[in-house]
Amino acid sequence: MADPTMTETRQHVASWTAAVALCGVIFAIDLLTPPGVAVWIGYLFMPLLLFRRLGAGPVTWLAGVSTLLMVVDLLATPPATHFPISLFNRILAMIVLWLSVAFLRMHSRMRASCTESEARYDSLFNSSNDAMLIIEPHSGNIVDANPAAVSFYGYPKEQLTAMRIFDINTNDEGATRENMEHACEGAPSRFVFQHRRADGSLRSVEVSSGTISFRGKDHLFSIISDITERKRVESELQRAHAELEQRVAERTGELADTIQVLKAEIAERKRAEDALRENEERYRSLFDNSIDGILLATSDGCVLEANPEACRILGMTEEEVCGRCRQDIVDVGDQRATALLEERTRTGKARGEVMFIRKDGSRVPCDLSSSLFADREGNRRACIIFRDVSERKRTEEYLVRTSDEIRDLYNNAPCGYHSLNDHGVFVLINDTELNWLGYGSHEVIGRMSFSDILADGSREVFEETFSRLKREGQIKGAEFELVRKDGSRLSVMVNAVAIRDGDGNYVMCRSTAFDITALKQTESALRKSNERYMLAAQGASDSIWDWDLETNTAFVSSRWKEMLGYGENEIDNVMEEWMSLIHPDDYQAALETLNDYLDGRIPEFCLEYRLRHQDGSYRWVLTRGACFRDGDGNPHRMAGSHTDITERKLAEQHLLAETAERVRTEQDLREKERLMLLQGRQAAMGEMIGNIAHQWRQPLNTLGLIVQRLQLFYNSGKFDAAFLQESTQEAMKLVYHMSRTIDDFRNFFKPDKEKNFFSVHATILQTVSLITESFKAHHIEIDADTEGDVRVLGFPNEYSQVVLNILLNARDAFAERDVDDARVVIRSFSREGVSVVTIRDNAGGIPAHIMEKMFEPYFTTKGPDKGTGIGLFMAKTIIEKNMNGRLSVRNTGVGAEFMIEV
Numbered sequence: 001m002a003d004p005t006m007t008e009t010r011q012h013v014a015s016w017t018a019a020v021a022l023c024g025v026i027f028a029i030d031l032l033t034p035p036g037v038a039v040w041i042g043y044l045f046m047p048l049l050l051f052r053r054l055g056a057g058p059v060t061w062l063a064g065v066s067t068l069l070m071v072v073d074l075l076a077t078p079p080a081t082h083f084p085i086s087l088f089n090r091i092l093a094m095i096v097l098w099l100s101v102a103f104l105r106m107h108s109r110m111r112a113s114c115t116e117s118e119a120r121y122d123s124l125f126n127s128s129n130d131a132m133l134i135i136e137p138h139s140g141n142i143v144d145a146n147p148a149a150v151s152f153y154g155y156p157k158e159q160l161t162a163m164r165i166f167d168i169n170t171n172d173e174g175a176t177r178e179n180m181e182h183a184c185e186g187a188p189s190r191f192v193f194q195h196r197r198a199d200g201s202l203r204s205v206e207v208s209s210g211t212i213s214f215r216g217k218d219h220l221f222s223i224i225s226d227i228t229e230r231k232r233v234e235s236e237l238q239r240a241h242a243e244l245e246q247r248v249a250e251r252t253g254e255l256a257d258t259i260q261v262l263k264a265e266i267a268e269r270k271r272a273e274d275a276l277r278e279n280e281e282r283y284r285s286l287f288d289n290s291i292d293g294i295l296l297a298t299s300d301g302c303v304l305e306a307n308p309e310a311c312r313i314l315g316m317t318e319e320e321v322c323g324r325c326r327q328d329i330v331d332v333g334d335q336r337a338t339a340l341l342e343e344r345t346r347t348g349k350a351r352g353e354v355m356f357i358r359k360d361g362s363r364v365p366c367d368l369s370s371s372l373f374a375d376r377e378g379n380r381r382a383c384i385i386f387r388d389v390s391e392r393k394r395t396e397e398y399l400v401r402t403s404d405e406i407r408d409l410y411n412n413a414p415c416g417y418h419s420l421n422d423h424g425v426f427v428l429i430n431d432t433e434l435n436w437l438g439y440g441s442h443e444v445i446g447r448m449s450f451s452d453i454l455a456d457g458s459r460e461v462f463e464e465t466f467s468r469l470k471r472e473g474q475i476k477g478a479e480f481e482l483v484r485k486d487g488s489r490l491s492v493m494v495n496a497v498a499i500r501d502g503d504g505n506y507v508m509c510r511s512t513a514f515d516i517t518a519l520k521q522t523e524s525a526l527r528k529s530n531e532r533y534m535l536a537a538q539g540a541s542d543s544i545w546d547w548d549l550e551t552n553t554a555f556v557s558s559r560w561k562e563m564l565g566y567g568e569n570e571i572d573n574v575m576e577e578w579m580s581l582i583h584p585d586d587y588q589a590a591l592e593t594l595n596d597y598l599d600g601r602i603p604e605f606c607l608e609y610r611l612r613h614q615d616g617s618y619r620w621v622l623t624r625g626a627c628f629r630d631g632d633g634n635p636h637r638m639a640g641s642h643t644d645i646t647e648r649k650l651a652e653q654h655l656l657a658e659t660a661e662r663v664r665t666e667q668d669l670r671e672k673e674r675l676m677l678l679q680g681r682q683a684a685m686g687e688m689i690g691n692i693a694h695q696w697r698q699p700l701n702t703l704g705l706i707v708q709r710l711q712l713f714y715n716s717g718k719f720d721a722a723f724l725q726e727s728t729q730e731a732m733k734l735v736y737h738m739s740r741t742i743d744d745f746r747n748f749f750k751p752d753k754e755k756n757f758f759s760v761h762a763t764i765l766q767t768v769s770l771i772t773e774s775f776k777a778h779h780i781e782i783d784a785d786t787e788g789d790v791r792v793l794g795f796p797n798e799y800s801q802v803v804l805n806i807l808l809n810a811r812d813a814f815a816e817r818d819v820d821d822a823r824v825v826i827r828s829f830s831r832e833g834v835s836v837v838t839i840r841d842n843a844g845g846i847p848a849h850i851m852e853k854m855f856e857p858y859f860t861t862k863g864p865d866k867g868t869g870i871g872l873f874m875a876k877t878i879i880e881k882n883m884n885g886r887l888s889v890r891n892t893g894v895g896a897e898f899m900i901e902v
Helices: 004-032 037-054 058-076 079-085 087-127 147-153 173-184 227-252 259-289 308-314 335-347 390-411 431-437 456-472 517-539 558-563 575-580 584-598 646-716 721-748 760-777 796-817 871-882
Strands: 131-135 142-145 189-196 202-214 217-226 293-298 303-306 349-357 363-374 380-388 416-420 426-429 474-483 489-500 506-515 543-548 553-556 605-612 618-629 635-644 756-759 780-786 791-794 822-831 834-841 886-891 896-901
Touching: 131 147, 142 147, 147 217, 173 189, 173 202, 173 217, 202 227, 202 259, 293 308, 303 308, 308 349, 308 363, 308 380, 335 349, 335 363, 363 390, 416 431, 431 489, 456 474, 456 489, 489 517, 517 646, 543 558, 553 575, 558 635, 584 605, 584 618, 618 646, 646 721, 756 760, 756 796, 760 780, 760 796, 760 822, 760 834, 780 796, 791 796, 796 822, 796 834, 796 871, 796 896, 871 886
Parallel strands: 780 822
Antiparallel strands: 131 142, 131 217, 189 202, 202 217, 293 303, 293 380, 349 363, 363 380, 416 426, 416 506, 474 489, 489 506, 543 553, 543 635, 605 618, 618 635, 756 791, 822 834, 834 896, 886 896
16 A cells, blocks of 8 residues: 555655756757747647646646746747847756756655655555554544454455444444544544454454544554454564574674675675564554553663553653662562562563552552563563553452352341252252251252151142142242251241243252241140130139128138139138238229229229239139119129139230230231342342443543543643643543432432332433443433323332333343344323323233233242342332332233333
């Protein structure tokens, strides 16, 4: 490919040379031709003809000047004296002829220079080992590619030059255009992309771009470097240096040979020097533009050179880095650094992780690769390539912490979790269930089946329910009695969901077990208490008493004395004996009730109180009585019965305790429901992490470009206060945007404590904004259409979670079925005072047998690593139980439609 700049220069010089030569020819004709009409006509028409053929430019102007001179010559010189007077023109013609010859020689030299430059450019472009592309910046069309690019991408050149850069760049088109516009601004630009080759493989590349003039227009000239081949390039560079040194040594030893051999050696050395210069330029380009830090040092660790990335990681300028020793920039107290140094000394190379020391004293973890080589003078040198892995370390720590939290939640849940294979053998079990049973995980997993820990009466139930689980996919509320390791019994209620492979075959189950031992004991105690009370009521016989108020004497049956443990003669039949046996806490109330009845203030006498038994305990007694009054209404006799209600009172107390236990059980169930909601939120949190990554990727890229631009402007001397202020404002806008994004996600996970009125329209838009970038990455279009601003009473964050869960399920359905033109339509409107939101997709719909079960807990059609099966269950619970609404689903012609009514 011709160098565009050299071609234009050659055309320009040729044009001026032709113009000068033409003028010389015209004056030569004037000098050598006798005057005559034909000459004047030639003088007049020859420039006009040349003007028409050559068009505008230097030739036109010179032709015009010569025409003007000939007209002056014609008008001012009589025919008879033409020859003497035109001597001036002849002298001028000789000068022009001399200039023409000079210009022709200059043209020849410049043309040769252009041809040589063109050849060098073609050789550089076509023989370069780096892939090179020339790109039209506005359309992204690839207008030319060198053989290295054709070989790297695997496309024929005709096909490659018919493609756009967006076809091979995996970044979205908008971000790629921004990068191209940045490169067109004139500053050297480096980018890291993922490029897709013809065989479908993706390669990480570093692209260096700048503008050139090509075919009269500005184009982008991009050099694409495969980062994964950096080590190979360095190795080849070292081998090339070694070969060059070897060749020079061999040629030097043959200087005593003939002159012809000497000339050949000199030519070979020149070619080697050219190759070395080219390799050095390539090395310098790699050295300066590498995304890794590179240091060249002496064998004892003194830094000789440092590239810009190394200076950035260490927080120093190149002058500050150069001359420092190993202990100044590497934490030599780290045993890993000592081991790497020993390995490099032994083998000549080493690779591992060390801590570098920044200028401010902080430590930076880096991946390091180091090797020893000899320079041209034979000195031992060390090449150290390192990369900042701080962000990777933070990510690894976060993943470990998150994994530990999930494992802790699984193992310490208030319920048991286990999984059984096709033979009913344990493959997973959490610590809670192991603590219930008294076994260790090594005793259970892979060694025991669920049948091994069942009581005799539960084995048949398990065989039936396990078969039904494998056949139908789930079971609910199955009750079993387990035998602990110490022989004691444990009652559990189990819910389970089957996990199947791609062919629908049972793999294992996901089971949740709840300890209902206390509930069973409560039910048994209540049943026994009821039985005792019934027997006591049937076999009880009341005692009879009769009190003469006038004489203060009384009669009580022997049953009353037996009820209190006394014999017939062990207690007197007087009122004082009865009153002395009343419990101190009941005495005052009993006496007041009796007086109120006798005085006529209450219509009947009925009293429950405690009497002291002979053994010191107290028995509950129900006393009923009626008095006989005289004509004046004064009571004179009172009779009634005593009923021992101690057993009934105890039963009532047991019933109250059991009722309280039932309340606690219900509270536990509500707590489990809250935990399920929390699990749903945590599952949504995993999705939100991916959405945060999508939301932050572009701002972080832009922020990185701003930071890189600071270094570039500083090095170019254009760094001033105005530029710093502008860069700071741009960076702060990006930081504010990311901060606002954090607030949006934090508000989403903040639980609502009480109901309040909220805008359905605003909640939908806020939810959609959280996943917009994720949906764009999956090429899914979201269309939200609302009518009016409907407000409902409820929990806005939980409502947003319902909408988010439905949208994420739609996204997973699109990904599973690979739908073209994926689209989700959200409509919000009011119907008869009810807020209605429909979410419709075109993912193909839901099979009928799945639609019947999709709102059940732990039911999922996804793999065990892609879903918990509680998302839609919690969505239905939130809408129908917490907000008194309705959540339904149906199939349309092209997909599924969820309807939320509140």
